Amino acid sequence: MAEPITKRVLFAPTLSLFASTSTLLCCALPALLVTIGAGAVMAGISSNVPGYVWLTEHKVGLFILSGILLAAAALSRWHARNAPCPVDVDAARACTRLRRLSGILLYTSIFIYIIGGFFAFFAADLLL
Secondary structure (H helix, E strand, O other), rough: OOOOOHHHHHHHHHHHHHHHHHHHHHHHHHHHHHOOHHHHHHHHHHHHHHOOOHHHHHHHOOOOOOOOHHHHHHHHHHHHHOOOOOOHHHHHHHHHHHHHHHHHHHHHHHHHHHHHHHOOOHHHHOOO
């Protein structure tokens, strides 16, 4: 029998969301800003945001780490898919909300990861 779903199940998708958002910031944001003619804004961001240049210099490692976190979140969600919710009505409602939120966070993270990966590795070859 699977263990009941808890807030612990929400941790991995939330962590993967932050990791995949960093891939979006390092790779898709510069492409967007330069495309709309805001190169000066991009220069300001890269010179004033601490750690931003480091993210862009280490994008391969960032994508590998984010991919591992996304895989861990998906695996966690897969293992909890049939976990029973509590019998108490309020606790069962909270359990259902947590499952739904966990799925939304995971799928949003995957979408952001794909967008960031496209701009980091494929956009320059396809669009230029």
